[in-house]
Amino acid sequence: xxxxxxxxxxxxxxxxxxxxxxxxxxxxxxxxxxxxxxxxxxxxxxxxxxxxxxxxxxxxxxxxxxxxxxxxxxxxxxxxxxxxxxxxxxxxxxxxxxxxxxxxxxxxxxxxxxxxxxxxxxxxxxxxxxxxxxxxxxxxxxxxxxxxxx
Amino acid sequence: xxxxxxxxxxxxxxxxxxxxxxxxxxxxxxxxxxxxxxxxxxxxxxxxxxxxxxxxxxxxxxxxxxxxxxxxxxxxxxxxxxxxxxxxxxxxxxxxxxxxxxxxxxxxxxxxxxxxxxxxxxxxxxxxxxxxxxxxxxxxxxxxxxxxxxxxxxxxxxxxxxxxxxxxxxxxxxxxxxxxxxxxxxxxxxxxxxxxxxxxxxxxxxxxxxxxxxxxxxxxxxxxxxxxxxxxxxxxxxxxxxxxxxxxxxxxxxxxxxxxxxxxxxxxxxxxxxxxxxxxxxxxxxxxxxxxxxxxxxxxxxxxxxxxxxxxxxxxxxxxxxxxxxxxxxxxxxxxxxxxxxxxxxxxxxxxxxxxxxxxxxxxxxxxxxxxxxxxxxxxxxxxxxxxxxxxxxxxxxxxxxxxx
Numbered sequence: 001x002x003x004x005x006x007x008x009x010x011x012x013x014x015x016x017x018x019x020x021x022x023x024x025x026x027x028x029x030x031x032x033x034x035x036x037x038x039x040x041x042x043x044x045x046x047x048x049x050x051x052x053x054x055x056x057x058x059x060x061x062x063x064x065x066x067x068x069x070x071x072x073x074x075x076x077x078x079x080x081x082x083x084x085x086x087x088x089x090x091x092x093x094x095x096x097x098x099x100x101x102x103x104x105x106x107x108x109x110x111x112x113x114x115x116x117x118x119x120x121x122x123x124x125x126x127x128x129x130x131x132x133x134x135x136x137x138x139x140x141x142x143x144x145x146x147x148x149x150x
Numbered sequence: 151x152x153x154x155x156x157x158x159x160x161x162x163x164x165x166x167x168x169x170x171x172x173x174x175x176x177x178x179x180x181x182x183x184x185x186x187x188x189x190x191x192x193x194x195x196x197x198x199x200x201x202x203x204x205x206x207x208x209x210x211x212x213x214x215x216x217x218x219x220x221x222x223x224x225x226x227x228x229x230x231x232x233x234x235x236x237x238x239x240x241x242x243x244x245x246x247x248x249x250x251x252x253x254x255x256x257x258x259x260x261x262x263x264x265x266x267x268x269x270x271x272x273x274x275x276x277x278x279x280x281x282x283x284x285x286x287x288x289x290x291x292x293x294x295x296x297x298x299x300x301x302x303x304x305x306x307x308x309x310x311x312x313x314x315x316x317x318x319x320x321x322x323x324x325x326x327x328x329x330x331x332x333x334x335x336x337x338x339x340x341x342x343x344x345x346x347x348x349x350x351x352x353x354x355x356x357x358x359x360x361x362x363x364x365x366x367x368x369x370x371x372x373x374x375x376x377x378x379x380x381x382x383x384x385x386x387x388x389x390x391x392x393x394x395x396x397x398x399x400x401x402x403x404x405x406x407x408x409x410x411x412x413x414x415x416x417x418x419x420x421x422x423x424x425x426x427x428x429x430x431x432x433x434x435x436x437x438x439x440x441x442x443x444x445x446x447x448x449x450x451x452x453x454x455x456x457x458x459x460x461x462x463x464x465x466x467x468x469x470x471x472x473x474x475x476x477x478x479x480x481x482x483x484x485x486x487x488x489x490x491x492x493x494x495x496x497x498x499x500x501x502x503x504x505x506x507x508x509x510x511x512x513x514x515x516x517x518x519x520x521x522x523x524x525x526x527x528x529x530x531x532x533x534x535x536x537x538x539x540x541x542x543x544x545x546x547x548x549x550x551x552x553x554x555x
Contacts, residue, residue, distance in 0.1 A: 014308075015304065016294070016303075020296070024297070049417075050301060050419040052418075075320065076317070078307075080306055080307075080312055080367075080368040080369075081367060084308050084309040096305055096306060098316050098320075107421060108421050108425075110305055141304075
């Protein structure tokens with residue numbers, strides 16, 4: 001249940017679990033291996049995210065999970081102040097970013113932007129993924145955060 | 151893609167339009183309360199609002215034969231029909247989708263039932279007692295998250311404000327819009343609420359300084375950019391245009407209703423292709439085409455405020471201003487009744503009258519056309535309601551007076 005000492009947000013937020021029908025299980029398995037996986041259609045080679053059972057372009061039920069380079073740019077962002085969950089009370093502000101992966105069809109991923117929670121954030125800034133493993137959780141899971149590319 | 155229906159065969163003008171065929175004959179609401187403070191259970195509030203709408207119309211509640219609502223209202227039409235001793239239930243309808251996106255669609259669904267002959271007198275209602283049930287703005291108590299929630303909740307992106315701030319931040323960035331635009335929308339609602347004794351914020355005015363000094367909820371939303379959460383109930387009574395003319399109030403005729411959202415709006419994890427949108431880019435053109443009016447014909451607008459940034463995008467998508475004009479156009483003067491260029495949320499709306507899940511906006515649009523608004527726009531003949539920005543499906547509607555038909 002405890003988060004790693006270096007976790008960006010405090011322990012106690014809802015833990016991600018795969019959907020009961022297994023749709024997104026390969027994504028979460030990938031994060032445990034330090035991979036950022038996105039759906040790609042074997043028939044038309046189109047990228048797809050979030051996950052679905054069918055390709056929205058060609059309607060093939062033939063999607064594979066492809067590990068993509070975990071880099072992108074900030075598409076949008078927000079700084080959250082009001083604690084909407086008991087685990088966030090007294091924690092202070094934090095930054096959530098929406099990151100676009102240009103090399104994977106422009107699909108977008110939600111994560112936290114590591115670093116000073118009061119930092120100025122600029123849309124289009126390049127970022128890279130940071131995998132935050134929660135090995136002690138039941139079941140274990142890994143979150144995907146982002147930091148500015150050096 | 152092949153085999154799609156050509157645009158000219160999808161036209162909604164002509165016989166496939168609701169224009170002028172159905173009217174709102176009565177409106178009613180309970181007293182509006184702060185959340186958790188209603189002294190009555192939710193179903194009793196619903197019944198009270200329905201009876202108030204009947205009294206307003208001068209119609210026996212036993213004439214009701216249908217119910218329509220949205221956002222999974224908990225008050226089942228069969229129970230309401232039994233409670234009210236309604237002789238025969240002919241239509242019960244729930245608009246899919248959460249938030250306030252279904253407010254105008256529910257009116258459209260009720261009107262379609264009347265036009266199609268399924269029912270003759272349909273109530274559109276919404277009731278909320280959040281003390282009895284869970285609040286919208288608080289996180290669900292679950293220990294785990296799956297599906298869409300798994301992609302956002304562990305990162306502290308949980309509440310509606312947090313979900314939609316991301317869209318609005320991008321829109322503000324794309325168009326160089328400063329904080330004054332959202333502030334003006336908040337000030338307009340509070341300004342209008344001061345003349346409305348029904349409003350929860352009646353007697354509690356908001357200044358520009360008070361807005362600027364309010365705390366951040368999630369940037370770019372301050373406290374006063376966010377809707378209230380309230381208890382109460384509201385109802386509208388719909389009948390055919392012919393029947394409405396024999397009732398107590400001047401009919402507010404439905405000119406058009408449209409619902410839906412853009413291509414892949416619900417793509418998970420914030421992947422909608424048209425991302426920085428209130429979801430009306432395809433809905434609004436269909437609404438105007440059905441109603442046969444243009445933005446310049448609309449005298450007064452009620453636009454659902456979950457968050458002021460959503461109103462901003464809604465007004466742009468309904469053609470009242472270009473996004474690049476927002477800094478100049480969106481001022482308290484321009485948004486105020488009676489003489490502003492675009493009187494907005496003239497009862498106080500979700501920010502300052504009551505968060506009746508937006509249905510108070512439909513009531514206010516009807517009252518504007520009757521000249522019964524607390525902030526009347528003189529001579530208003532066409533009124534718009536925009537329901538539920540940034541969710542999917544959304545909906546919007548146009549009402550008009552007799553002389554618009």
